[in-house]
Amino acid sequence: MTSESALQGLISAAYGRSFRVECGDGRTRDCVTRGKRTDYTCGDEVTIAAQGGDQGVITGCAPRTSLLYRSDQWKQKLIAANVSQALIVVAPVPSFDLEVLDCCLAAVAHAGIRPLIVLNKSDLPQSAKSLTALNPYTALGVQLLPLTARDSVDALRPLLAGQRSVLVGESGMGKSTILNSLLPRAEAHTREVSAALGTGKHTTTHARLYHLDERSELIDTPGVQAFGVHHLGVGELAAAFIEFRPLLGQCRFRDCRHLNEPGCALDEAQAAGHITPRRLAVYRRLAEAHQRNARPDWA
Numbered sequence: 222m223t224s225e226s227a228l229q230g231l232i233s234a235a236y237g238r239s240f241r242v243e244c245g246d247g248r249t250r251d252c253v254t255r256g257k258r259t260d261y262t263c264g265d266e267v268t269i270a271a272q273g274g275d276q277g278v279i280t281g282c283a284p285r286t287s288l289l290y291r292s293d294q295w296k297q298k299l300i301a302a303n304v305s306q307a308l309i310v311v312a313p314v315p316s317f318d319l320e321v322l323d324c325c326l327a328a329v330a331h332a333g334i335r336p337l338i339v340l341n342k343s344d345l346p347q348s349a350k351s352l353t354a355l356n357p358y359t360a361l362g363v364q365l366l367p368l369t370a371r372d373s374v375d376a377l378r379p380l381l382a383g384q385r386s387v388l389v390g391e392s393g394m395g396k397s398t399i400l401n402s403l404l405p406r407a408e409a410h411t412r413e414v415s416a417a418l419g420t421g422k423h424t425t426t427h428a429r430l431y432h433l434d435e436r437s438e439l440i441d442t443p444g445v446q447a448f449g450v451h452h453l454g455v456g457e458l459a460a461a462f463i464e465f466r467p468l469l470g471q472c473r474f475r476d477c478r479h480l481n482e483p484g485c486a487l488d489e490a491q492a493a494g495h496i497t498p499r500r501l502a503v504y505r506r507l508a509e510a511h512q513r514n515a516r517p518d519w520a
């Protein structure tokens with residue numbers, strides 16, 4: 222009978238409250254959490270107590286260099302930890318939602334992660350329209366990579382080298398296609414999961430980390446319909462809209478929420494054409510919703 226031994230490991234898959242951990246001894250173990258703490262995610266560096274039979278219990282987690290998550294009024298959903306960049310995948314068909322993109326970019330900026338917008342399915346004629354819609358983001362300094370993952374992902378490879386990247390986006394944009402072209406091994410895995418679920422569809426059901434090479438990893442995540450940023454307070458939200466950053470602190474009122482206060486620097490910047498009315502309107506909708514929800518009805 223062996224006693225529990227402590228090991229360091231990397232969470233490579235998160236299935237609700239179970240985690241697959243790649244341990245320092247070269248073995249992979251299925252782990253559960255101990256006590257109330259369950260807020261671990263793919264990419265976390267954890268300490269586990271090995272328990273034999275390739276099982277273990279997570280007992281601790283190293284401080285994170287970054288944490289990407291989304292949230293609604295009620296709960297938070299951790300997406301990935303310790304990533305250096307986020308590949309936000311959009312496509313002309315099915316059409317993507319600009320507001321979901323704005324929210325996603327805000328969460329990415331808040332987490333201090335580099336964003337990269339991938340416009341997949343560039344082979345489709347509708348992609349010209351998508352490119353036009355995405356132009357304002359290139360103007361903000363966000364890199365945009367048009368791609369046809371079905372044909373080749375070679376343009377993406379150099380951007381992934383030496384990085385830990387996370388694929389995020391709405392369903393159907395081509396995240397799994399990108400992953401499978403980068404790593405044919407991953408395709409076998411997606412097929413196994415869909416066979417096990419009996420869906421026949423290669424749907425990503427949980428976050429999973431793949432090693433592209435010794436220095437580069439890619440985390441695939443399930444598609445989202447919405448990317449809630451309720452975890453950002455009004456001040457954090459304004460700072461997460463990156464083009465607002467240089468303007469913050471320049472409003473007439475120091476505690477300006479940039480909603481309808483007089484002398485707001487964001488209104489002036491919009492009037493001068495420095496920020497787009499659309500992004501400002503999205504910010505205001507999110508900030509108003511946050512304020513409404515953060516306060517109980519009776520207050």
Ligand SMILES: Nc1nc2c(ncn2[C@@H]2O[C@H](COP(=O)(O)OP(=O)(O)O)[C@@H](O)[C@H]2O)c(=O)[nH]1
Nearest residue numbers: 341342369370371392393394395396397398444
């Ligand atoms: N025309 C075209 N279709 C693509 C491309 N990449 C993926 N698709 C298709 O888009 C659909 C959704 O792809 P999938 O990778 O499952 O998207 P996910 O939900 O983001 O993982 C599939 O039918 C793919 O064959 C592409 O570059 N061009």
Ligand SMILES: [Mg+2]
Nearest residue numbers: 396397424425
């Ligand atoms: Mg997928």
Ligand SMILES: [Zn+2]
Nearest residue numbers: 472477479485
């Ligand atoms: Zn203001």
